[in-house]
Structures are given as C-alpha cells and as structure tokens.
Amino acid sequence: MISRDLPGLLLLEDGRLFRGRAAVPGTRFGEVVFNTSMTGYQEILTDPSYRGQIVVMTQPHIGNYGVEGAAEESSRPQVEGFVARNFTRQPSSHASEGTLPAYLERHGVPALEGIDTRAVVRHIRKEGALRGVIASGEPEIEELARELEGFPTMTGRALALEVTCDAPRELPAEGRERAHLALLDFGAKANIVRSLRQRGARLTILPATTPAEEILRLGTNGVVLSNGPGDPEPLRGPIETIRELLEAEIPVLGICLGHQLLGLALGGRTYKMKFGHHGGNQPVLDLATGKTLITSQNHGFAVDPESLPDGCRVTQRNLNDDSVEAFDVEGKPVVSVQYHPEAAPGPREASAIFDRFVDGLQETSAPTPSEAP
Amino acid sequence: MPRRDDISSICVLGSGPIVIGQACEFDYSGTQACRALSREGYRVILVNSNPATIMTDPELTDATYVEPLVPDVVEAIVEKERPDALLPTVGGQTAINLALNLEEAGVLDRLGIELLGASSEALRLGEDRQLFKEAMEEEGLKVPRSGYARSLDDAREIAEEIGFPLIIRPSFTLGGEGGGVAFNRDELKEVARGALDASPVRRILMEQSVLGWKEFELELIRDRVDNAIVICSVENVDAMGVHTGDSITVAPQQTLSDPEYQAMRDEAFRVIRKVGVATGGSNIQFAVDPETGDRVVIEMNPRVSRSSALASKATGFPIAKIAALLAVGYTLDEIENDITGVTYAAFEPSLDYTVVKIPRWAFEKFPDTPPTLGTSMKSVGEVMAIGGNFREALLKGLSALELDGSPAARESRMSDPIRLKRRLAEPNWERLFAVFAALRQGWTVEEVSEVTRIDPWFLREIREIVEIETELSCWEIGSVPGPVLRRAKESGLSDERTAALLRTTQETVRHRREELDLRRVYKRIDTCAAEFPASTPYLYSTFGDEDEAEPTEREKVLILGSGPNRIGQGIEFDYCCVHAAFALSSLGYETIMVNCNPETVSTDYDTSDRLYFEPLTLEHVLGVVRRENPAGVIVQMGGQTPLKLARGLEAAGVSIWGTSPDAIDLAEDRERFGGLLAAEGIRVPEHGTARSQEEALAIADEIGYPVVVRPSYVLGGRAMAVCYDKETLARYMRSAADVSPDHPVLLDRFLEDAVEVDLDLVADGRRAVVAGILQHIEEAGIHSGDSAAVLPPHNLEPGLLEEMADLARRLALELEVVGLMNLQIAVHEGSLYVLEVNPRASRTVPFIAKAAGRPLAGLAAQVMAGKTLDELGFTSTPELSRVYVKIPVFPFRRFVGIDPRLGPEMKSTGEVMGVGRTFGEAFAKGWLGAGMDLPTEGTAFLSVHDRDKEALLPVALKLRQRGFHLVGTEGTAEHLRSRGLPVEGIPKLHEGHPHAVDRIANEEIALVVNTPLGATAHSEDAVIRQAALKHGVPCITTLAGAHAAVEAMDGLASGRWEVAPLQELSGSGRSSPSLAGIT
C-alpha cells in the first residue's frame, strides 16, 4: 500500500524541485504562495482571491474535520493546486459532509502531500512569490520547466475579471432591512455577503465591469468593493468607475483588492509585495487608538502610502512591515481596509468594520425606501 | 507606552515546593519574570521556599528570600523590603492564594503595595468556581449546571436536580485534589464525603457531567490597552473526565473547524474581559460536544500555568516573560519577538509542526492505589515532543518518557482480550498501550472511540502507525523498499523499533537509512511558520529535505538534560544543567542543550546558545551530535538519564567531558565498586546477590536480618524494601516476580539506627573539595530524598565529619572524578559505611549551593572544561552562616488508599529549605514551607513500635512541657506512664470506640506520632496514618522526625520570623562573576 503511492512534485520557476506524493493527481500552473492559517482550509480553497495560485499550507495536517457546504466562500475551489504535509483521508467532525481529498478530486484540483512544506515557505520567503507547477506521476522535468517559463507572472494579470459574476443579482437583508448596498464583485467571498446581510443590508451584487452611472442609478446607500485575485493595476475600467463613485460622494467600503483599487482610484500606486500576507495572524496597529487587531489576510499587492494624495490618511499599519492596512479620505465617506474583516477563515475581531460602515450609512444618507413608513 | 516608572521595586512570589499539579513550570515562569523585570531596571525581591530553582539564584534578583510562602512570613518580608508592587501571577495557585490572603488581611493596603497583573477581584473570580460560573452566566456563556453542597444532605438534593453522573470538586484544593466522579447514589456518598473532607472549607462543587466531550485549552495574553491574543490552542486526546494535566495533549488543536475554533476564541476573550485579568497570561478550558459542537466553559486560570509553560515551549512565545513586561505597563505591540527579531509580541503564533505532550506518572511507587485517572491530577511530570505530524510527535514522546521496558512489552501486557475493553473504558495511565493493542487486534477506530471517547482522528493516526509496523514486519532489512522505510521514519518509528520489526540491529537500520539518504533534518521553532527568518536556534528534528540547524564554527559543548520529571529525578537536575550552560557560556563556549521537558528553565530558548527539543535517547542525541560536532558532551548534570547514554555515546566516538564513562560504570557496578572499596579499606554493608528465593534466604541467614532487598535493574530505590525476618523476605521474593538469573536481587545488611548523610563534592582529578554534608534527620532506611536533612550536621562529631570528608576525597580521586560526586554514608555504631556513590550531580547540589552561596554545578562544569579548582578559587568547604534544613513534601493525599509511611523507596516530589539561626528555627520554617501546620498545643496521639518506645520518652516529655495533652495506644501509653508521664490510653481500632481514628475524625487530635508496626497498607497503624492524612493532621512517622519537630515548636512558638535574603547570608549575588551569563 505504502509503496504504491503515486509520486507527485512541485517545481518552481527557479528550478527548485520538491518531491512528494500526489494526493490528487493532475498538472496545474500558478503562482506559489503559502498560508499560515492553522484552520480554515476549505474557506481558503474556495476564496476567489486565490485564483491563479497554488497554495501551500504550513499546518502539517490538513483536512482533519472534512468539508462542508457552509465553509465554502464561493461555489467551488478556486486555487490552482493545494499542497500540505499530510492530508487527512478520514475526517472527524459532526459537521463533515465529505473528505477533503475527495472534494479536491471532484473539482479537479490537484493536491500534493509528503513534501517539506517548510522548505517551500523558506524558499519563497527568500526569493519572493514564484511561479510553479504541481504535477503527478513521473513527468519530464525539463518539459515542465519550459512550460512554466511560458506561464504568465501575477503582475499584470487582471484575474478579477475571470471570477466576477456574469449578471447582477439581488439578495435581501437578513432580518430588518437597514440599508441597500451595491457590492462590486471582484471575486467576493461569501462571508462578505453574509456579514453585510446579517447587518441588515440588502445587496445588489454587480459584475466588476458595471459602469458607475449604472451603479449610482440603483440609488443604494453605499458601495462595497470586494476582495479578489490578481494585480489591481490592469483593472483600468473598474478603477475609473470607482473614481466616479468617489466623486458622487457615495459611501464606499473597500476590502483587500477593493482597498487597493480605491487607492489607485484616488491617484495612488500599488506594488507587488515580496510574498504577500497570507494567514490568520497578521497584526494591524490602529494609529489612533494604539490598539492592535489580529487579522485575516490574503494579498500579494499593497498600496504605496507615499503615493496617496493629500487628504488621504493612513489610519492602520501592519505592525510587522509597516505596510498600509487602512486609510480614510478627508471629507469622504470612505472605509478602506487591506485585511479581511469578514474573516472566514481567521480571527473575527475586525468585523466591527461592517457595523461601522452600515451604521454610518444611516447617519449620512436618507432612509431607504423600504425603511420609510 | 514604555514601562511604568511610578514603581521601582517589585516583589515576585514563587510557588514553593514541587508538588503534583504545581511543578517546575513555575520555576520557568518565575525565572522569566524575574529576569525580565530585572532587565527593565526594577529592584526585584523574590520569595520562594524551594531552593532547587533557578529563580532563587542570588544572581537573578536583588533580594532572594528562601522562606516559607505563608502570610506571616511574607508579611515580615514585605514589611522589611517595602516593595511598591507585588506580582502574584507567575507563582501558581500558591502565589495567588497568598496574595489574596495578604490583601484580605489588609497588609497590601497598609503598606501601599499594588497588585500587578490582576486585581484581587479578578483573581478571586478566576479561582472561585462559584463566582466564576455566575460571571459566565451573566456574560451569556454556557457552563455546566452546578450547585454547592456543604453536607451529604445538600449533595443528595443537588444530585436529584442535576442528575448523574456528577463531577464533584472540593473548593480550594490544588489540581483537582480530592475530587471525583459519581455515577450513582452509592458513589455519590463516597465521593462527596471524601471531597468534603478534602476541602479546607468543607464545601464541594457538584457539576453536571460532560464526560466524553472533547477538551480544549486556550492560552491567552492580554495587555493594558485590551489587546488580547491567543498564544496556543491545545486539544486533549483524552476526553473530558481526565484532568488536562493527566491527558495526552496536542498543539495546535486538530479537530475543530475554523468557525468552531473562532467561536471558542471569541468566547475566550469574553471570559478574560469579564473576569478582568488586566495584563498577563490566562488559561481557559472548554468542553465541546463531539456530536453537536456545543461548547461549555470549564474553568479559567487568571495566571500563567502549567499549560502556559507547554504553550511557550510549543510555540516559542515566552509567555511568562511577556506577561511580566505587560504587568509593568508595556503593550504587546511594543515588545519585540525575540525569535524573529523583526516582529512584535502582538500576533498569534502559527505552528508548522505538531506538538504532543505526554504525562509521566509514578504509579509504580504507589502499588496500593488504583492506576486510574480522573478529574484529580496524578502525574508528576511530562514530556513534550515535536514532529512533522502527530504520529511522529507521539512516538517521539513515547521514547522520551523513558519508561522501563519496551513499548511492545507494555502493549503486550495490556493486550489480554478479556480485560482489554475495561482497560480502554476506564482511563488509566497505560491506556494508550491498550489502544495500540486493540487496533492491532482488529478493533475498528469507531469501536475504540466508542469505548475510550478518544476522537477518531487521533485513533486513525495511531492505526496508521500500527499499519506501518505491520507492513514493516513483512520485510527484511535487505529488501525493505525505501518508501516503506521512509514512511516508517516519517511516522516517528525509532531505529530501535524499526530494527525490532525488521529483526535486525539498530546500527544496520541506521546504515540502511544513510544509504537511502533518509536523514533527520533539524527545523526551527520560530512562532511564525517560517514567514520571517528565525534568529534564535530553537530546533527539533523531523524528516524532510531541508536542514536549518546552521551549526556554527565555534567551540561547543552539548549538555544533556534530565528528561521528564519523576519522583527521584526532578527539578534539581534541571537546575544543574542550566548552571552548566551559564558557566560554560561564560568560558566562551557555545552551549547546546538537549532536553524534552517543557516545564523547565533548561528548555527556555535563551538559557543556552542553542536548544534542541528532542528525546534523550541514543538515536536522537547522536543525531544532534552528528549535526553539531561538539567538542564534548556533558552527561553528569541531568541525573541518571544522560548517564545511561554515556557508554553508547562513547562507543560512537563522542567525547564525554568530566568523569569517564568507565569510572561511572565502576561506581554503578556493585562487583567492581565493591572491589575498589575493599582495596581502599572502606566499609560497606555486608551484601550478596540472589538469583532465587532459596539463594536470598541463604544470604540473609549469612549476613543476618534485617536486610535491605532490591531488584538489581531498577533505579531510584524502586521496589526496595527492608525485611526484618524470613517470612517477609520470602514474601518479597515471591512478589518480586521478575527475579531470575538475568534479574537478580541484591541484599544488603540493613544498618539499624544508623545516621545517614549526603555528601557532595567537586573534583578536578587532582583535588577534591567537599561542598557540604547534609545530615539526615530520619535514620538510614528512609530514602535520602525523603528524609528531612540539616546542613551543617547538627549532632555529628567533628572527627567523624572529617573522616567522611577524607573518605569522600579518596574515593573521588581513586575514581578520577572530574566534576561532581555525591556520596551517601551511614554512621552505624560509630563506623562509616558507604551506601552509594553517584558520580554525577545529585539532588542535594542546588540545596548546598544555595546555602553556601557557591554555584556548585557551574564550578563543576568549568572543571569539566579543564579549569582547575585552584583557578576557580574553590579550594575549601564553604563556611555557613546559618542552619539550613531540607524538608521533603509528599503526594500522599492524591492517592487513595495508600499508607503515608516512609521507607527506602523515594516518594517525595519536592522539597523546601528552612533557614534559621538555630536548628529549631530552621526546622520550623521548613515545616511551614512544606505546608505543614506544626501545632504548638493541643492533644498529641502517640503510638510507636516496641523498639522505639524507650526513645519516645524525651519527645513525650517535651510535648508535656509545652502543655500538650498526651494520648496513646495502650502499649505506648503504659510504657510512658511507667516512666511517670500522664498519658491517656485509648482503645485499638478493634477494641472499641472512641478509638484513634474516631478522635482524629472528630478533630480532637492535633499531632500524630506513629512509627510503622506492620508492612502492609492494611495494618491497623496504617489506617491511623491514613486518617491523619485525610483530616490534615500532621503525622510524624519516625522518631528522629518527632525529635526535630518538638525542637521546631520552640521556633514556632516564638512567633517571630527573622527573614534575611540569601545575598546577605552568603555574600553571594549580583557581583559574583561565574554567572555573568545570566543577566
């Protein structure tokens, strides 16, 4: 049984090769990133922000509590490939609806185990995020390397346009409706939708390319710019849209990619980080209160603070590397955070952002029609 | 905000002697706190009665009081020192209770001393279960339903309400002591009565049972501005019902999904905020229903705890140090993360490995108590193991435990199919082996889980080990495919086990591994799963591609630690290892520590230059040696554990520093050693070796009764007994079932009425200097670790002492000792007999070092590195300015049904030091420190063995003079009356009421003096001692102890405590150069 395991490998663009076992066979290319969250593998897998990426988990046992529909952040796994030291084949949880390897297999996501994941992480930490290929069996390495060379780098990839929804969709608030929001979908996680609806927001979810006038025509109380994969910079259309929204003085909440797009729309710049932040333990220092939030993060690009125009104020920074975690804009109802207040996975203590945004709407704008007596 | 400067001096409370439930993890936490506060420039005043700790080193703090942790004494200390603040949260429950006591008595208010870390309200909320439950309910958090009972009637009523099973816990006892589970009315009566008796306030908490739910712990830290983080989550493999201290545990938690985990984390923050722990560490326990995911809060500890030590070692996050800094005003975002050097303490560690903790028990020492586990903690130590998966960590942990015999043998003992189910169902300390056995016998994971309530996830991992073992056993070493061997090693199978399964030798397996390039690699523990570079070399081994050890080119020394704490080998040895590291570091060596005990200071990442958290087995130690290539290895400091490895290391070409393995062997081998002593004209008790009962009886006839018997292959006085006649010897030989030609039994003539001493010396090969001689209070026959002792000897002739010193020096030079040597000598009828030589650090080294103000272990380490005693300025026995008494503490109260008597087998878990100008004063302080209330008035019950009756007279006289009312069993009473003392006779147990047990139960007796008459735990006098134990009446079981106790009463009665810091007593302290490494 042991000797019949199918071999598998992970090859990086600089030639570094890791050999292990193929938990789910298949060949896929992508940018290799690591995630240090110790729980929440299914949320990570299904997070559209991981489109185009092969994710290496650092916690050695992945799949312990199985998979369940409730943990999906989108309708299917989004990662290109999934790597861990050990995958659990027989999970244990009252809520489990199936096993992780079977789930990955069903969705055609190749998975690799039995490799020295820490060595991968250290390599990426030193070299920065790299393109890579995950493969099974005994493939021709040189061939793979050649193909890998032809694979595009993350910079310049407008992946958000691949994961956004096709058509607008409306979802009612949970409980009493307190606001109507437009959610510009760049690959929005289900828990952003859930978090907003739980706070009484009716949502109109819009494709990423929806023009500003169309959004404004909805007469919503505000706009939410979702998270999403890839480089923000090539998303010229949406950036222009956001600029117009800002001019219209409509309240805007930007999350992760949405936050980077806001930065760009304000005239700032974004840059590619060496290997980004991917995990559930990123400390964010609030400059006003001096308090630190532990946040869930997943991004490879960040807003350059120097590039932000006057009137923009960085309000939160990453405690470890000082990168921008949040800013506000003088005189404008803008909330913009780099981290994930919706968590899923990860600590939930930043979820107050949603309260602040939704509560703030009530003050700044007229009551929505449905709320009128 | 930087540190507070409105305070300048801080008093830190330690946790006192090592007891079950409160062990050397508080030396780790106290040491970290003291170092951190000193470095911040505060004047630090420390109180701790346990001399075998690093925290009580005079170099560590400004004023070190080795004094009893009782309110009166601590009041005298703070009165004298006038600290601005008191830090009670790093010294366990002892320190918390003490602080609350001082606060209630108004002492803190009167002297204007602020409590740091947590307010008294928060401490009370955390420690008082009722208040805690109310607070949780107020906060809307679920807790098990419960009620308080003050009587059996209350208890019955509450049981009606809540239903069975019920968890019963006495209020105000440590580590669940005295509690239990009642499944029905009969048990209710029994458990409730026991618990009521155990509670000092006669109150018990009765709680709805969540037996079989999953148990989790979260380690939290909070700062002044309300930043709160989780350092580590821990999941218990053993479900609710087995105390977390007795559970095999895993970090990080493995079976909760993200939403479940996050919900628990959120609740933990609500708990800590509700209780109001302002700054520092807390531990919160939860139970989760495996069927539904429902969750209840079990308890919180508003302080650093045993689990914080584990969490610190498991993550690399130094909880106690950070807690101390937070207490003086820093916030988490201001404190640098030492390990990365580029990040801060405000984050949550991420683990890219699996950690397993396995407790170490001492049931073999207490055969009369059932080996079952429950809600009251019974383990005496633990090991932690780190691996690339759960299997590897578990198996590394098992080899780190150093159990006698192989795991396979253990498993086969547990595997009887008829009793297997019971062994799985009833938690017991060997249950893990039963789990292996069941899975091997074809039980399904579901079946085992059903019976044990162990989560199937863990069981499947264990089954995988079983499957790998089965597969391995189908191969031969020559043919086994690489991937199979790889899988076995990745799953943690030792070379030894692999060799056994492949029917070959360890060496062959090692070679085959090397051929296949299947090598151990070393990975760093860095708090962040490699997201940031790790500047601190804190390492563990696993199998993988990349090795991160990055050994340096420096000249280095490897120090082998002492492994898990157990009775007979505890904190003292860790103390010695730590000192060796400091001393060698000050000589410029790079120091490398190898150890697997998470409770210790030696496994702090900043104690030595490099730390390898690995089992102390030949395979793992050689692995480290190969990687580091040290100039030498030190095996003398960690007790028997490293000593056992010396031969194997030497054979592998490793250079052992200090006394040679051959000399060590010589001292441990009775035949060889006997020859040496004879040649030197040194006397030993007459002795012989028996391989059968007949032989034993014949030898005993020849050397004469009484005899001391012991199996030859066990250590630490295990299974040792004194036999006064043929019958008892025959019985012993029958019960010592393992006796065989391969396992002979050793017999010694028992030296009656002999005075025993412990002598420690340091030798450099040319010169040997006696560091001190400790005279035992109890006679020879009571294990040296269990006997109270006094330094310097209080009634031995100076000539005799000189003779001892001379003998010891001769032996040391003859054995070519380089480093430490310990000698146990008995004085019998005016002559000296050597009982034992230990060519290594001993239990008494830290005690003598504290008293003498000289870092003996450090000196010894320097000698091993080639320094001479001359160069070190250690050329004569240090002078002492006080009398120092050592009092051991015992775990008897934790084990139902045992006889609290002393004998040649060691049973104590820890010790305290009492310091005084006179023997009486020092002894009294020792008693106080050991938690015993020595009465100075009341009724004393006297009942002694015939041979002790005459010698009892002066004790009785003294008690009478103090105004004690004397009662005794008829024989003893009669004897004393015949000498003119009024003594009331009371009936023996079978003679009618009210007998001694009645009177003890009715709290009419203040003191029991009882020397054992019988040999079993069921004899009449044993029942009396058990009654005393149960009702907390001080019970003295040796005459020598009784003599000392009456002298101590003088000290106590005076009621005034002279307190002085070590720095004043011995002139040691910050200025002493040899410990420069410490600050």
Ligand SMILES: Nc1ncnc2c1ncn2[C@@H]1O[C@H](COP(=O)(O)OP(=O)(O)O)[C@@H](O)[C@H]1O
């Ligand atoms: N309600 C309960 N039902 C079942 N087991 C319990 C219950 N409460 C506690 N226990 C068990 O008893 C152990 C000790 O209880 P705990 O409240 O943690 O006290 P301690 O102060 O001794 O740690 C726990 O670790 C748990 O295994």
Ligand SMILES: Nc1ncnc2c1ncn2[C@@H]1O[C@H](COP(=O)(O)OP(=O)(O)O)[C@@H](O)[C@H]1O
């Ligand atoms: N011949 C003897 N006569 C009297 N007491 C003895 C004798 N041998 C051993 N003992 C007692 O037994 C104790 C334990 O024996 P020892 O040889 O020191 O074993 P250990 O290895 O446990 O230290 C000693 O401390 C001493 O009190």
Ligand SMILES: [Mg+2]
């Ligand atoms: Mg507990």
Ligand SMILES: [Mg+2]
């Ligand atoms: Mg001994």
